[in-house]
Every structure is written in structure tokens, then in C-alpha cells.
Amino acid sequence: MRYLPHTEKDREKICADIGINNAQDLFHVIPEHIRKKAVLNLPPAKSELAVERYMQNIAKKNIAADDVSFFLGAGAYKHHIPASVDMIIQRSEFLTAYTPYQPEIAQGTLQYLFEFQTQCSRLMGMEMANASMYDGSTASAEAVLAAFRITRKNKAIISGNIHPQYRDVITNLCTVSGYKTQTLPPRFMNDEELLEVFDDDTAAIIVQNPDFFGHVNDFSTLAKIAHEKNALLIVCTTECVSLGLIKTPGEMGADIAVAEGQSIGNSLNFGGPYLGLYTTKKKYMRQTPGRLCGKTVDSDGKTSYVLTLTAREQHIRREKATSNICTNSGLCTLAFSAHMSLLGQKGLHTLARINHAKAQKMYKSLSQIPKVTIYNSTFFNEFTIQLPANAADIVDRLLEDNIIAGLPVSRLIPDNPECNNLLLVCATEMTTDNDIAFFANKLQNIL
Amino acid sequence: MTEYYFSEEHEYIRKENEVFYMGISNFAQEQLGDIVFVELPDVGSTFKKGETIATVESVKAASDVYAPCDCTVVSINTTLEEKPETVNENAETNGWFMCLTINDETQLKELMSQDTYTNFIQNVS
Numbered sequence: 001m002r003y004l005p006h007t008e009k010d011r012e013k014i015c016a017d018i019g020i021n022n023a024q025d026l027f028h029v030i031p032e033h034i035r036k037k038a039v040l041n042l043p044p045a046k047s048e049l050a051v052e053r054y055m056q057n058i059a060k061k062n063i064a065a066d067d068v069s070f071f072l073g074a075g076a077y078k079h080h081i082p083a084s085v086d087m088i089i090q091r092s093e094f095l096t097a098y099t100p101y102q103p104e105i106a107q108g109t110l111q112y113l114f115e116f117q118t119q120c121s122r123l124m125g126m127e128m129a130n131a132s133m134y135d136g137s138t139a140s141a142e143a144v145l146a147a148f149r150i151t152r153k154n155k156a157i158i159s160g161n162i163h164p165q166y167r168d169v170i171t172n173l174c175t176v177s178g179y180k181t182q183t184l185p186p187r188f189m190n191d192e193e194l195l196e197v198f199d200d201d202t203a204a205i206i207v208q209n210p211d212f213f214g215h216v217n218d219f220s221t222l223a224k225i226a227h228e229k230n231a232l233l234i235v236c237t238t239e240c241v242s243l244g245l246i247k248t249p250g251e252m253g254a255d256i257a258v259a260e261g262q263s264i265g266n267s268l269n270f271g272g273p274y275l276g277l278y279t280t281k282k283k284y285m286r287q288t289p290g291r292l293c294g295k296t297v298d299s300d301g302k303t304s305y306v307l308t309l310t311a312r313e314q315h316i317r318r319e320k321a322t323s324n325i326c327t328n329s330g331l332c333t334l335a336f337s338a339h340m341s342l343l344g345q346k347g348l349h350t351l352a353r354i355n356h357a358k359a360q361k362m363y364k365s366l367s368q369i370p371k372v373t374i375y376n377s378t379f380f381n382e383f384t385i386q387l388p389a390n391a392a393d394i395v396d397r398l399l400e401d402n403i404i405a406g407l408p409v410s411r412l413i414p415d416n417p418e419c420n421n422l423l424l425v426c427a428t429e430m431t432t433d434n435d436i437a438f439f440a441n442k443l444q445n446i447l
Numbered sequence: 448m449t450e451y452y453f454s455e456e457h458e459y460i461r462k463e464n465e466v467f468y469m470g471i472s473n474f475a476q477e478q479l480g481d482i483v484f485v486e487l488p489d490v491g492s493t494f495k496k497g498e499t500i501a502t503v504e505s506v507k508a509a510s511d512v513y514a515p516c517d518c519t520v521v522s523i524n525t526t527l528e529e530k531p532e533t534v535n536e537n538a539e540t541n542g543w544f545m546c547l548t549i550n551d552e553t554q555l556k557e558l559m560s561q562d563t564y565t566n567f568i569q570n571v572s
Binding site: 312 | 483484486489504505506507508509511
């Protein structure tokens with residue numbers, strides 16, 4: 001089987017037509033010293049069966065989350081997904097990764113996006129939501145960019161307790177867009193300290209709840225401080241199941257609230273594709289990035305759904321669009337929406353309670369180990385523990401017993417020696433009491 | 448006495464009883480079609496000639512409106528929040544966007560008079 005359709009003759013003709021000698025000429029703008037010189041060392045072609053066997057052997061090197069005692073969270077959470085979710089999202093009517101380009105022809109797609117927006121608004125306690133973004137980190141960055149447009153100011157303050165990869169995405173997008181960011185140290189700051197970090201250029205402060213280390217906070221006072229300084233409060237959430245139990249960003253007075261939606265209806269998927277939830281106040285509607293679904297009536301007076309406010313978007317407003325991410329994570333959004341509909345308000349609350357109860361159980365077990373110190377005074381379903389030795393080494397050793405013990409904080413905060421012994425652990429409804437007992441037992445033995 | 452000054456970008460400044468009103472011309476609103484939203488600047492903000500001072504959103508496009516001269520925004524037409532269609536109905540009267548103070552009135556001489564603008568748009572269209 002040939003994988004590339006062009007013959008040598010085709011290539012010669014293409015080169016002649018566009019006036020180059022060979023394909024290499026196309027890369028002349030890339031500096032010589034950063035080009036890869038080595039020829040790829042590929043084996044000769046293999047049969048389909050041989051390729052399948054080869055790939056399966058590579059895949060076996062992975063450790064599947066379901067095959068071990070699993071305590072890893074930190075932005076991607078292992079939750080149960082009802083079989084009905086998969087059944088619904090695999091219906092052929094829904095098989096598109098995107099919002100369609102001739103959207104109004106797909107009323108079913110628009111209707112579920114509309115329902116999704118309603119679910120997001122209620123989940124976050126906010127007035128409106130968009131039809132989703134790529135993931136939690138890009139939704140966070142888009143929220144900060146929206147704050148720059150709304151306030152016409154050019155600096156954002158990033159909490160030190162935000163997921164380090166979220167911080168990187170925000171910083172990256174802000175910097176290339178010509179804005180400034182200031183990252184606070186990774187520790188709790190009281191109101192007086194926070195007041196001092198705002199200056200006249202500050203457009204927004206972005207915080208995470210529960211934060212990267214698992215602390216649950218109430219940012220109501222911070223919202224007031226920010227508003228006094230004519231800045232916005234942006235709250236981001238990596239574990240959206242927590243919103244079934246804790247105070248919503250809306251109740252705290254957040255101006256924009258964003259979240260990673262993976263926890264509802266979506267599996268771990270090696271870190272993606274995921275979906276970003278983006279919610280805000282109605283008055284900031286026109287600065288909202290991405291797609292928005294609206295409900296209206298057609299010429300016969302029947303209910304119909306539309307993509308609305310598209311004049312803000314890049315296919316019309318080009319370089320002045322509110323965002324250059326004018327798509328959404330359609331299929332992940334559908335999975336979220338299907339699972340959320342099955343859960344309902346009560347179901348979500350129950351799910352959140354179970355998660356917290358499991359984490360409490362783990363807290364009790366781990367806190368009985370003499371050499372373990374619990375770092376958190378508050379948490380939802382994950383918290384940080386301090387070990388007497390390097391956390392990454394201990395995680396490696398527990399892997400021998402089929403335990404993925406959590407995230408060594410140093411993996412994401414490598415430059416801070418204080419983090420070397422910190423381990424971020426998570427429990428969900430998937431964690432059994434046996435898992436917790438086994439983990440605590442093995443950890444105690446190692447220490 | 449009322450005087451109109453027009454820019455090549457189809458903004459106007461109307462001087463009426465020593466007050467400067469700014470908006471977009473009747474020709475501009477015809478070109479844009481049904482206007483659904485006008486985004487106006489904060490009162491007190493200042494702009495240099497050519498800077499984006501407002502945004503007009505019609506059903507199919509969102510267009511920037513440029514400051515015709517150096518100016519400071521004194522007040523904005525709050526009617527447009529609820530009734531942006533006023534711009535379609537009476538672009539050069541009730542559909543004004545904002546009132547301005549202009550420090551250097553000589554800049555107005557660089558703009559077109561009503562007659563010159565009428566000729567100008569005939570050539571444009």
C-alpha cells in the first residue's frame with residue numbers, strides 16, 4: 001500500500017510549475033542551523049498485521065488508569081462515565097468534531113449546544129456561557145484576553161496557586177498579544193497583601209478554585225478588592241465536579257468563570273481532547289470569545305436555534321475578532337452535556353459529596369502515617385501531602401505495587417526545592433476503600 | 448447655526464451651538480445595513496485622530512469608527528444602547544454617537560464640508 005499519492009514525475013512537475021528546484025527550496029526561510037539534517041531512520045514497509053502487532057506492543061508500555069490503584073488528578077480526573085453517554089455521542093447525527101460551518105442546518109447540534117450553555121451558566125452561577133473552548137487552560141487565557149478588552153488595561157495578575165500549565169498557556173498567549181502578566185508566589189495571600197498587587201494597569205486577577213494544591217477558597221473579598229481597583233476577577237476550575245458542592249464563582253462575584261469540563265462525561269484521553277467552559281456576566285457578552293448559541297423563532301413562529309453574535313468572530317472581523325479560537329470542542333461538549341443531563345442537579349450534588357467523602361477517607365488514612373504531613377486545611381477531592389523524602393522517587397517505588405500515587409509537585413514546579421517532597425493526591429467516586437487502604441499501607445512501609 | 452464636517456472614513460462632526468456631536472454618515476449606515484449594536488467609549492477618554500473610538504455592529508459585520516480629530520469624549524448617546532436602529536433611521540441627527548471637546552479646531556479644516564462629502568461619496572459608490 002502506498003501512503004503518498006505523488007509520483008516522482010508529479011513532484012518534478014509541481015516544482016517546475018512553482019519555480020523551485022526541489023522541495024527543500026520551500027524551507028529556505030528556516031535558518032539552516034535549526035533544520036533537522038538526519039534522515040528519518042524508518043524500517044522498510046510492513047504488512048497491516050505486522051504494523052498492528054508492533055503498535056500493540058508499544059501500547060502495552062502504557063499503564064492504563066483502570067489497571068492500577070489511581071490517585072492522580074492535577075487537572076485531569078478519572079470519573080465514571082455511564083454507558084449511555086457513549087451511546088448518545090456515537091449517534092451518527094452528532095458525528096462532527098466542530099460546530100458546523102453551515103450551522104443552522106444542524107438544529108440538533110445547536111440545541112444541545114444551547115442546553116450545554118444553560119448547564120454551564122447554572123454550574124458556575126453565571127449569567128451566560130459560550131459553546132465551549134478547547135480546554136480549561138485556553139479558556140483561562142481567553143478570559144484574561146477578554147479582560148484586557150473590557151477594561152482597556154494591559155496587565156494581568158496570575159495567582160501562584162494556579163495550575164502551572166494553565167499559567168504557562170495564559171502567559172504565552174498574553175505575551176504574544178502584547179500584554180503583561182505578573183505571577184504571584186505559590187502561597188496564600190491575605191487581603192492586605194492582595195490589595196498591594198493591584199496597580200492602575202491591572203485588568204484582572206485570575207485565581208483557581210479549588211487551587212492547584214487542592215485548597216478550597218472563597219474569593220468574595222478578592223472580587224470586591226478587584227472591583228474597587230476597576231479590575232476583573234477571573235476564577236478558573238480544573239475539577240468542575242467540585243461545583244456540585246462548593247460556592248460558585250458567580251456567588252463570589254467573579255466577572256468571568258472558566259473551567260476544564262473533562263470531569264463530566266469525558267475520559268482521561270491521554271490529556272486531551274478536552275473542553276473548556278467559559279461563562280461571564282451578560283454585560284460582557286460582546287467580548288466573549290468563540291461561538292454562542294441563541295434560541296429564536298423561525299418565520300413560522302417555531303422554536304429554532306442559531307449561532308448568534310458572529311460579527312465578533314474571525315471569519316467576519318478578521319484580525320479584530322474577539323478571539324482566533326472561534327470553534328468549540330463539539331464532541332466533548334456533547335459528552336459533557338449528555339452526562340450532565342443524566343446527573344441532573346441532585347445527581348451532581350451527590351457525585352460531588354461522594355468525591356469529597358472519598359478524599360476525606362484518604363485524608364484520614366494518610367494522616368495516620370507518622371512521617372506524612374497533610375499540607376491542606378481545606379480540600380474537595382484532592383490535597384497535597386508532605387513526604388519525608390523526594391516525592392517523585394516515592395511515586396516510582398509505589399508504581400512497583402501498581403499504585404499511581406499522584407503527582408509529585410516538582411514535576412510541574414521543578415524550580416522550587418520546597419516542592420520536592422510534595423505529593424498531590426486525588427480520590428474520586430472511582431477510588432475504592434481497598435485502594436486507599438492499600439496505598440496507605442504501602443506508603444507507610446516505604447517510609 | 449449647524450455645521451457638518453465629514454471624514455473619508457465616513458464619520459461626521461456636527462457643530463451645533465458650540466457643541467460637537469460625532470457619528471457616522473447616512474451613507475455609512477446605508478452601507479452597513481441593519482445596525483444591532485454600537486460600542487461606545489468611556490466618557491472622559493481621549494483619542495488621537497485616526498484611533499478607533501467606537502465599533503458599529505451590523506447583522507453581517509463589525510466595523511471600527513475612527514476619531515476624525517484629536518478629541519475627548521464628553522458624553523455618549525445612551526439611546527443607542529436600547530435603540531441602535533436610531534443610527535439607521537437618523538444617522539446624522541438623533542443617531543449621533545457622542546459629544547466631544549476638540550482642543551485644536553483647526554483640525555476640522557482638514558475634514559470635508561457637506562458639499563465636498565456629497566461629491567466624495569458619489570465617486571465612492
